[in-house]
Amino acid sequence: MFIWNVLTVPFNGVVVRYRAASHPKASVEDGSIPPPPTFLSMTKRVWRLQGVEGLTRGLMPTIGIIVFSMLFWRFDFAKVYVSPSPPFNLWSGPISNLISTSIYEVFLVAIYRSVTSPRKLDVLNAREALHVLFSLHERKKPWAILQTPGLLPALFINLGVYHFFTQPLTDILLPWRGAKFSTLEYAIRVGGVIFVALLATIVRAPLEVIATRLALQRNYGGIEFVDDSESTNAASASAAPFIDNPTPPSDLGSAVPQVAPSPTATSPLTAVPETQTTVETELSEKVEYPVEKPVETTTAPVQPVQTVPVAPPATPNGTDLERGPLAIDSDDIVVHLHNENEPYLGLLDCAKRIVAEEVLCDYEALELNSTVSPGVVLAQAHGLWVRNP
Secondary structure (H helix, E strand, C coil): CHHHHHHCHHHHHHHHHHHHCCCCHHHHHCCCCCCCCCHHHHHHHHHHHCHHHHHCCCHHHHHHHHHHHHHHHHCCHHHHHCCCCHHHHHHHHHHHHHHHHHHHHHHHHHHHHHHHCCCCCCCCCHHHHHHHHCCHHHHHCHHHHHHCCCHHHHHHHHHHHHHHHHHHHHHHHCCCCCCCCCHHHHHHHHHHHHHHHHHHHHHHHHHHHHHHHHHCCCCCCCCCCCCHHHHHHHHHHHHCCCCCCCCCHHHHHHHCCCCCCCHHHHCCCCCCCHHHHHHHHHHHHHCCCCCCCCCCCCCCCCCCCCCCCCCCCCCCCCCCCCCCCCCCCCCCCCCCCCCCCCCCCCHHHHHHHHHHHHHHCCCCCCCCCCCCCHHHHHHHCHHHHHHCC
8 A cells, every 4th residue: 555655646746737727718719828738748748858757746745645544543442442333444444534624624735835846845944945835824723724715525525425325325236245246247347336336436636626725725824915115105105294183275374373473573674785795796806716728538438237037026924935936928838827815715616717817718607606506616617627636
């Protein structure tokens, strides 16, 4: 099991990138981003841009999940002590998996973010890796990862489909013990198992896409992104003098305090005596001014202007490292992710926006309101099913 999970890390990494790739039809039509890639083209792109390092991303969190699964299996009390009871044995798996799924979500988020991160994470520098993968709010309050809108419901629904639909029907169609069927009946039962697996894939594939998109969405604890221009204007406004209760220009006369005029200011202008003017003219005639010489112009060599590179703007939370500038016109981007400035508000909102932006390309045509049921949205999301190769 351990070796198999390690060997499937490159395949799982490409699948995560393939599900996380966000290519809205409007942006594709205007040429700002390329068309959505296929699974094979995504594999080639990862190999060309990141090489072996890109294919092995997410290995350490995967090992953490394996170790956690081995430890949690030992403490599965429901299965150990109540296993002889067939009725409760069906519920012991879901109960233990509800607990393990809540803890598994943290590892899942770490895997998905490490796979899609544009930065190369150093295995020996765990501090920097945590800064890249998790926001400041998530590092201070790790339980905030469980509060990611819609992520935990998506995982629980996916888990419920498996435990309450796929597994029971598979056990009924093909029981493991004491079952002897004819060749025809066995073939029919195998066909039924395949049909059940296809139905489960149709339902679970969109949930996997939604869970991937939501897991990549970091939780900032209500802190919004601040535009640099707005922060500059706010700083200049704070530097300006503060005037309490400003008055309009028409009322300035009543607001300005009255100052008693000086007697010299109110006295009428008097003529300057002639003796004063004659003394000034005599003094000006005696003063010898220096002879002005023409200025000699010298041509100095023009030096080229050296441009100083401007540092990129700071991150919204200051201490958080960026996930990387995802410039859509760059050819070095392995996967185009959804913009974090427009986060998904939950499972249903994520499904609606994926269908509207990447399938139908008409946001208003769906009448996105609370009356649209999740079943209708998932039924319209036929383009999402190809995300589960």
